[in-house]
Amino acid sequence: MVDMNSASDQPLLVAEELGKSYGRLAACRDVSFVLYPGEVLAIVGESGSGKSTLLQMLSAQLAPSAGRVSYRMRDGVLRSLADLGEAERRFLFRTDWGYVHQDPAQGLRMAVSAGANVGERLMAIGWNNYGRIRQTASSWLQRVEIDAARIDDAPRTYSGGMRQRLQIARNLVTEPRLVFMDEPTGGLDVSVQARLLDLMRSLVNELGLAAIVVTHDLAVARLLSHRVMVMKEGRVIETGLTDQVLDDPREPYTQLLVSSILPP
Amino acid sequence: MNAPTYNFAYLDEQTKRMIRRAILKAIAIPGYQVPFASREMPMPYGWGTGGVQVTAAILGPHDVLKVIDQGSDDTTNAISIRKFFAKTAGVETTTSTEEASVIQTRHRIPEAPLREGQVLVFQVPIPEPLRFLEPRETETRRMHALAEYGLMHVKLYEDIARFGHIATSYAYPVKVNARYVMDPSPTPKFDNPKMDNCPALQLFGAGREKRIYAIPPYTSVVSLDFEDHPFTRYKFDAPCALCGAEDSYLDEIVTDDKGSRMFVCSDTDYCEGRQAAGHRGVENAAPHKEGAHG
Numbered sequence: 007m008v009d010m011n012s013a014s015d016q017p018l019l020v021a022e023e024l025g026k027s028y029g030r031l032a033a034c035r036d037v038s039f040v041l042y043p044g045e046v047l048a049i050v051g052e053s054g055s056g057k058s059t060l061l062q063m064l065s066a067q068l069a070p071s072a073g074r075v076s077y078r079m080r081d082g083v084l085r086s087l088a089d090l091g092e093a094e095r096r097f098l099f100r101t102d103w104g105y106v107h108q109d110p111a112q113g114l115r116m117a118v119s120a121g122a123n124v125g126e127r128l129m130a131i132g133w134n135n136y137g138r139i140r141q142t143a144s145s146w147l148q149r150v151e152i153d154a155a156r157i158d159d160a161p162r163t164y165s166g167g168m169r170q171r172l173q174i175a176r177n178l179v180t181e182p183r184l185v186f187m188d189e190p191t192g193g194l195d196v197s198v199q200a201r202l203l204d205l206m207r208s209l210v211n212e213l214g215l216a217a218i219v220v221t222h223d224l225a226v227a228r229l230l231s232h233r234v235m236v237m238k239e240g241r242v243i244e245t246g247l248t249d250q251v252l253d254d255p256r257e258p259y260t261q262l263l264v265s266s267i268l269p270p
Numbered sequence: 271m272n273a274p275t276y277n278f279a280y281l282d283e284q285t286k287r288m289i290r291r292a293i294l295k296a297i298a299i300p301g302y303q304v305p306f307a308s309r310e311m312p313m314p315y316g317w318g319t320g321g322v323q324v325t326a327a328i329l330g331p332h333d334v335l336k337v338i339d340q341g342s343d344d345t346t347n348a349i350s351i352r353k354f355f356a357k358t359a360g361v362e363t364t365t366s367t368e369e370a371s372v373i374q375t376r377h378r379i380p381e382a383p384l385r386e387g388q389v390l391v392f393q394v395p396i397p398e399p400l401r402f403l404e405p406r407e408t409e410t411r412r413m414h415a416l417a418e419y420g421l422m423h424v425k426l427y428e429d430i431a432r433f434g435h436i437a438t439s440y441a442y443p444v445k446v447n448a449r450y451v452m453d454p455s456p457t458p459k460f461d462n463p464k465m466d467n468c469p470a471l472q473l474f475g476a477g478r479e480k481r482i483y484a485i486p487p488y489t490s491v492v493s494l495d496f497e498d499h500p501f502t503r504y505k506f507d508a509p510c511a512l513c514g515a516e517d518s519y520l521d522e523i524v525t526d527d528k529g530s531r532m533f534v535c536s537d538t539d540y541c542e543g544r545q546a547a548g549h550r551g552v553e554n555a556a557p558h559k560e561g562a563h564g
Contacts, residue, residue, distance in 0.1 A: 092412075092416065093416045096418065118424055118428050119432075121431055122427045122428050125424070126420055126424050127420070128420075129423040129424060129427065130419075130420025131420070134423075134496055134497050135496060135497045135498050136427065136430055136496040136498050137498050139427065140427075158431050158432065
């Protein structure tokens with residue numbers, strides 16, 4: 007688990023003037039922010055506003071054209087992601103980070119059992135005891151409310167909501183400190199969404215996870231995040247505490263976004 | 271004039287040099303799959319085009335060649351490859367493991383211990399051990415480069431979860447020289463321990479996939495497993511019905527349509543050698559009358 011007392015006053019992830027352009031098209035420009043341990047940041051905006059590009063740069067899957075991202079490693083040193091070797095980056099990605107895809111099929115191995123899906127990261131860091139791997143996988147399945155009796159079923163036999171929960175378990179099994187989520191509730195029906203959000207909120211609190219959640223759904227942002235960044239045309243146009251931004255939006259675009267939610 | 275119009279051992283010298291360079295690189299990096307410009311051979315893919323090219327590249331006029339297919343010296347595949355080199359290189363051929371200097375094999379390692387100076391050439395259909403777990407070749411190469419082999423254990427995990435034990439019985443993944451995970455070609459896992467610290471040089475050729483890899487003599491080869499599910503050899507629990515051997519890998523032979531079967535050594539040379547030395551199995555009361563074939 008995260009050591010809350012010593013590390014929490016130092017930033018976990020620092021983005022400085024990040025930009026990505028494809029020729030003359032600027033997908034994302036001039037994004038700077040700081041993320042602290044245990045903090046959940048939501049990035050909201052309409053399709054094409056640069057949210058996903060930003061997330062890919064933050065998670066070192068895409069090299070930025072300008073600016074840089076730094077991450078505080080477990081040894082407490084803040085390092086630029088661009089300076090990490092590929093081996094280190096990939097190691098980070100499967101130990102200290104999690105990445106929850108919108109489509110679970112991208113984040114899971116659909117043909118192997120749920121137990122192996124959860125256990126893969128453990129085996130990748132050298133766990134070599136079948137009994138322990140299986141036990142850990144089984145306890146994680148229960149934590150994400152999947153019946154442990156289904157541990158040997160392949161995720162292709164699971165429902166959409168179960169797949170998404172399995173994907174979360176697979177990511178959290180190595181106790182990462184930072185999780186990236188790309189539209190984690192996209193494509194799920196409303197009641198399943200509500201359960202999933204509830205689960206994610208309790209896991210984030212329990213584990214003291216930091217998370218960056220990309221979503222176009224303001225309800226997700228409100229339920230999960232502490233802070234919100236509103237993006238439009240590749241720029242951050244408004245940022246602040248979630249309640250502040252959503253209850254009292256300053257920018258006209260944010261006002262439009264907020265007012266476009268149907269009243270309950 | 272009907273003089274042969276091809277070079278010694280069929281391949282031209284430039285091709286052989288190219289293959290030898292790949293072999294040298296493979297020996298320098300044990301277990302690493304070296305790409306090479308695989309040629310078309312006068313036989314279909316899947317019949318050992320990779321093994322034949324490796325053998326052609328290393329064969330010299332004084333070599334003695336043995337070819338086995340599933341342990342047997344007298345199946346179509348083994349006989350035709352042996353004849354191919356007898357014709358194109360004029361080398362001496364044999365069925366005896368001890369006498370051979372180059373042994374080309376499909377799916378077996380001979381029972382008789384190999385010695386220094388011998389070369390074992392494997393025919394490999396699919397060289398990539400991660401293929402069925404990760405279909406992208408770009409990704410598997412990166413995984414090899416960074417020694418990310420967690421996925422290999424996922425396969426073994428699945429076996430145990432499904433069958434209660436590691437049910438992979440052939441092409442059982444090994445780690446070579448504590449670095450690269452390698453597919454030992456579809457040899458039964460019974461043969462895996464023979465690869466470890468073997469005095470002979472082991473070369474692997476995959477013709478269709480255009481890869482060569484190698485295990486130099488006296489290299490550590492460890493079969494992957496779990497602490498609580500260690501690697502075990504597998505064989506039928508019976509002695510050979512012809513020679514009575516208890517320590518050899520057995521083939522199951524169905525003898526009628528009423529469920530009768532017998533188990534015999536898969537390595538024919540080993541079995542015949544034992545019979546010639548007077549060992550008898552339960553189904554071999556009469557002395558073995560056939561002479562050694564060749």
